[in-house]
Amino acid sequence: MVNKAAAKLRAQLADPDEIVVCPGVQDGLSARVCLQQGFRNPYMTGAGIAISLLGMPDLGLITADDMVRNASMIASLDRTVPVITDADTRFGGPAMVARSVERYILAGVAGLHIEDQVSTKRCGHLLGKELIDVATYVARIRAADAARRRLEDDIVLIARTDALQSLGFDEAVRRLKAAVAAGADVAFLEGMTTKDDMQKTVEAMAPTPCLLNMVSGGVTPLIDAAEARRMRYKIAAQELKATGAIRERQGPDGKVIGGVRECFEVCGLSECAEFDKEMGGKAYADGV
Numbered sequence: 001m002v003n004k005a006a007a008k009l010r011a012q013l014a015d016p017d018e019i020v021v022c023p024g025v026q027d028g029l030s031a032r033v034c035l036q037q038g039f040r041n042p043y044m045t046g047a048g049i050a051i052s053l054l055g056m057p058d059l060g061l062i063t064a065d066d067m068v069r070n071a072s073m074i075a076s077l078d079r080t081v082p083v084i085t086d087a088d089t090r091f092g093g094p095a096m097v098a099r100s101v102e103r104y105i106l107a108g109v110a111g112l113h114i115e116d117q118v119s120t121k122r123c124g125h126l127l128g129k130e131l132i133d134v135a136t137y138v139a140r141i142r143a144a145d146a147a148r149r150r151l152e153d154d155i156v157l158i159a160r161t162d163a164l165q166s167l168g169f170d171e172a173v174r175r176l177k178a179a180v181a182a183g184a185d186v187a188f189l190e191g192m193t194t195k196d197d198m199q200k201t202v203e204a205m206a207p208t209p210c211l212l213n214m215v216s217g218g219v220t221p222l223i224d225a226a227e228a229r230r231m232r233y234k235i236a237a238q239e240l241k242a243t244g245a246i247r248e249r250q251g252p253d254g255k256v257i258g259g260v261r262e263c264f265e266v267c268g269l270s271e272c273a274e275f276d277k278e279m280g281g282k283a284y285a286d287g288v
């Protein structure tokens with residue numbers, strides 16, 4: 001099967017001048033705003049889904065169905081943009097990991113990351129993270145790699161480690177290297193707390209491309225895409241800041257603009273009405 005989204009993401013990763021900037025999105029509106037703002041790579045955030053879909057913290061409570069359904073919806077909004085998704089721990093052993101990866105592939109996703117926390121995981125920027133051992137982690141990565149081979153797909157496999165907090169930098173790098181040896185394409189060292197570590201990670205993992213995750217209020221220093229590129233990061237995941245603004249904001253004259261019509265417009269209201277007309281429908285002939 002040809003995964004066009006993955007091919008596109010791979011081309012971006014191979015371009016020496018490009019940094020893939022991925023604003024976090026968790027639902028249809030945030031994904032639409034991301035695309036409207038011209039970003040080429042939405043990042044489906046598990047934390048965002050936990051908060052917005054479940055009203056719960058990022059503690060491993062989201063199910064595979066929650067994630068895959070959302071990923072499929074987001075990837076379908078514009079098939080020309082490669083979506084990267086959080087795949088958390090993928091709920092356990094090799095069989096669960098492989099099945100999840102297959103489902104993400106069928107959802108049309110370009111890349112995903114799998115981590116080395118226990119199944120009762122938590123956001124990478126919280127305290128007290130617990131890890132699985134390296135062999136179990138490598139088995140997860142190997143299973144993800146096997147799943148994509150089985151489907152003859154080349155979804156980009158991103159290995160994330162949360163080991164820095166409890167085991168230190170060297171062990172985190174060792175885990176990422178083991179994951180790359182097992183088939184991962186990109187390395188993601190989560191929860192870095194200094195710019196020094198951010199720089200050292202890229203150097204230690206070269207030539208493997210690295211992902212930098214920045215969360216407002218999290219433990220990692222916030223830098224812009226230009227600085228991330230200078231550090232030679234290939235992917236920068238960051239927060240999408242504009243969703244609130246599209247919902248409602250004030251114009252220069254103090255009048256409120258935005259609101260529900262603008263939300264619908266961003267989400268394709270005119271296109272839907274136009275499509276109806278083109279197909280001979282009359283539902284919106286008197287306006288919408």
Ligand SMILES: C[C@](O)(C(=O)O)[C@H](CC(=O)O)C(=O)O
Nearest residue numbers: 045046047086123124125215
């Ligand atoms: C990357 C992450 O897994 C996510 O869900 O976006 C989270 C980010 C967050 O909690 O905002 C993480 O664990 O860093």
